[in-house]
Amino acid sequence: MWSILHKLASPPHFYGLSAKMIPWLYAAGLVGVAYGTVAGLFYAPADEEMNDGFRIIYVHVPAAFISMSAYMVMAVGAGIGLIWRMKLAHAVAASAAPLGAWFTFLALITGSIWGRPMWGTWWEWGDPRLTSELLMLFLYFGYLALRAAIDDTAKADKASAVLALVGAVNIPIIHFSVEWWTSLHQGSTLLKSGGPGMHPDMLYPLLAMILGFVLLFAALLLARVRTEILSRERRTRWVRDLIMPAGEPA
Amino acid sequence: MPGLLEGFSAIVRRDLLLAWKRPGDVLNPLFFFAMVASLFPLAVGPSPEQLMLNGPGVVWVAALLATLLSLNSLFLSDFEDGSLDQIILSPQPLPLLGLGKAAAHWLLSGLPLVLVSPLIAITYRMPADIVGVMMLTLALGTVSLSLLGAIGAALTVGLNRGNALLSLLILPLAMPVLIFGARTVSLAAAGDPVAAGIYFLAAYCMFALTLAPFATAAALKISNE
Amino acid sequence: MTGLLSGSDLCLLRGDRCLFQQLEFALNCGELLFIEGVNGSGKTSLLRGIAGLLDFETGYITWDGQKILDAYQGFRSDLVWLSHQVGFKGDLTLLENLQFESALRSCSMEKTAAVIERLSLAPLTSLPFRYLSAGQQRRVALARMLLADARLWMMDEPFTYLDKAGQALVAELISEHLAGGGLCVAASHQAVVIDAPTRRVTLQ
Numbered sequence: 001m002w003s004i005l006h007k008l009a010s011p012p013h014f015y016g017l018s019a020k021m022i023p024w025l026y027a028a029g030l031v032g033v034a035y036g037t038v039a040g041l042f043y044a045p046a047d048e049e050m051n052d053g054f055r056i057i058y059v060h061v062p063a064a065f066i067s068m069s070a071y072m073v074m075a076v077g078a079g080i081g082l083i084w085r086m087k088l089a090h091a092v093a094a095s096a097a098p099l100g101a102w103f104t105f106l107a108l109i110t111g112s113i114w115g116r117p118m119w120g121t122w123w124e125w126g127d128p129r130l131t132s133e134l135l136m137l138f139l140y141f142g143y144l145a146l147r148a149a150i151d152d153t154a155k156a157d158k159a160s161a162v163l164a165l166v167g168a169v170n171i172p173i174i175h176f177s178v179e180w181w182t183s184l185h186q187g188s189t190l191l192k193s194g195g196p197g198m199h200p201d202m203l204y205p206l207l208a209m210i211l212g213f214v215l216l217f218a219a220l221l222l223a224r225v226r227t228e229i230l231s232r233e234r235r236t237r238w239v240r241d242l243i244m245p246a247g248e249p250a
Numbered sequence: 251m252p253g254l255l256e257g258f259s260a261i262v263r264r265d266l267l268l269a270w271k272r273p274g275d276v277l278n279p280l281f282f283f284a285m286v287a288s289l290f291p292l293a294v295g296p297s298p299e300q301l302m303l304n305g306p307g308v309v310w311v312a313a314l315l316a317t318l319l320s321l322n323s324l325f326l327s328d329f330e331d332g333s334l335d336q337i338i339l340s341p342q343p344l345p346l347l348g349l350g351k352a353a354a355h356w357l358l359s360g361l362p363l364v365l366v367s368p369l370i371a372i373t374y375r376m377p378a379d380i381v382g383v384m385m386l387t388l389a390l391g392t393v394s395l396s397l398l399g400a401i402g403a404a405l406t407v408g409l410n411r412g413n414a415l416l417s418l419l420i421l422p423l424a425m426p427v428l429i430f431g432a433r434t435v436s437l438a439a440a441g442d443p444v445a446a447g448i449y450f451l452a453a454y455c456m457f458a459l460t461l462a463p464f465a466t467a468a469a470l471k472i473s474n475e
Numbered sequence: 476m477t478g479l480l481s482g483s484d485l486c487l488l489r490g491d492r493c494l495f496q497q498l499e500f501a502l503n504c505g506e507l508l509f510i511e512g513v514n515g516s517g518k519t520s521l522l523r524g525i526a527g528l529l530d531f532e533t534g535y536i537t538w539d540g541q542k543i544l545d546a547y548q549g550f551r552s553d554l555v556w557l558s559h560q561v562g563f564k565g566d567l568t569l570l571e572n573l574q575f576e577s578a579l580r581s582c583s584m585e586k587t588a589a590v591i592e593r594l595s596l597a598p599l600t601s602l603p604f605r606y607l608s609a610g611q612q613r614r615v616a617l618a619r620m621l622l623a624d625a626r627l628w629m630m631d632e633p634f635t636y637l638d639k640a641g642q643a644l645v646a647e648l649i650s651e652h653l654a655g656g657g658l659c660v661a662a663s664h665q666a667v668v669i670d671a672p673t674r675r676v677t678l679q
Contacts (some may be wrong), residue, residue: 141418145418146405149412165465335558339527339554
């Protein structure tokens, strides 16, 4: 078991394996998203209160889910990289961050659009989900800014790893605080019709969308990690052999 | 094995002594606190109802910003004159010394803020019994901020544009402290029970006390490489 | 290679440059490890790596049979560090600085008067440290070495800013320390001969 993981942690092996996995992930992801989009847009019944406007949850909920999961991937990668000094883990953390930030941004935009008919405004501070997502985006910005400010890659890896772990520990606390804060002021929450109470025709497309987003995120993540690996290992022989086929001068 | 209390008090004493020789470092953030708190009435108008409503929030935001200002230079001079090497290589556990730096920072920044805050509160027409709650929340909150901020200061010491970066890193993490601190005071002003808020601030303080020094130590070693 | 202090298979990267690889050394009591090379060859980095301030790409350092990263606090208790920057606070006086140091190391201040006397620092004790000249500041750093009860001395460019008399003083102090069973690792671009068993590491 350890030998498999050890093999996976080696950049050349990971590079080769991920190349094979990515097309499958894209394919499966697109299937899930396609089903979710079609079923969600055309076949799911309209919500009583929000009519067709609610359909944006088919993008908003998956995006919000990924925004949280990406941070966890980042934090776990950072932790493994810091404790076990695995360079690949650092590469995964560095790759997950920009993706997570974009999904958070997407969640914010779709959340704002969704809430507009209900609130009459583009932004409602009283909504805990939206405010939490905004703070999440700031956490991502901080991570990316710290990375950018440090030139040496190894040092940037370690410093941002500490930040990612501190952030991960604080995220539940931040969410709880925002919940409490909005509960003081009768907040207008977005997802009223969520959870098991949801009509199956509404639920299944949503689950499909979430799964599809996860698979697409995995594909995008692997693609970014591959680029990171090439950049970080550019001095090694296996990368040189890859980039410059035999017969060319170094 | 060197005594732990000795090492902790050594670094606290040293930082207090350094601040004694350069009082400006302590006074400047305090003036900043007072000035920021004065900005709001100037900007939004002096109506008493608005002042009373916004008072807790303004005092808290001003305290947060003033703390960030003083956090910038927490490790800077040690980094620049080589003391950080000596601190990291001393026989004392680095998290303990990091805790000492945060403690000294609180004594020089958080504590003065707490003591000056009643003056600001008066200008915001805060009733006397609310001022007590405000000082308690500020005391607990600034301790957490010093601990949390030390991590940020350790991560950004020696970086070129470290100032803005420090704020960017710490502000999202400081949100729970700000939220509970300011809102608890507002609740007190409205006559609602404040126990929940105080307990949260105390719990967060304990949480930061136990974990932050380790993160600070890790960050210091990384930044000093 | 075995010794009280040893390093094996050490490799260090700085950015894209490989400063050195497969480097090894061993040092025992009474010996001096002299790291030499031109400016920029990685002497300071190697010294900092041995002290544990930065990570090597490969390899590890052992002290007393244990990897230093496994027993880092014990290692630090037995070493004292002199770097290019002296590491004292400019606003505090010499005495206040040394008081802080001795509190960190839990050693008493009794030896201090004798050490100050030996290093001719007596007239300077009440001045803010930043008023001292570079040479005087280096001598205060030497006071730190003498006051700390540490077997391993680590010194980065110990001879800079010192005149001939100062350099002779440093050489004398190192010899004494080694004769007393201590170890010393020194990095310098100046070739100075010290009367003690010396091992050399030369970096390109």
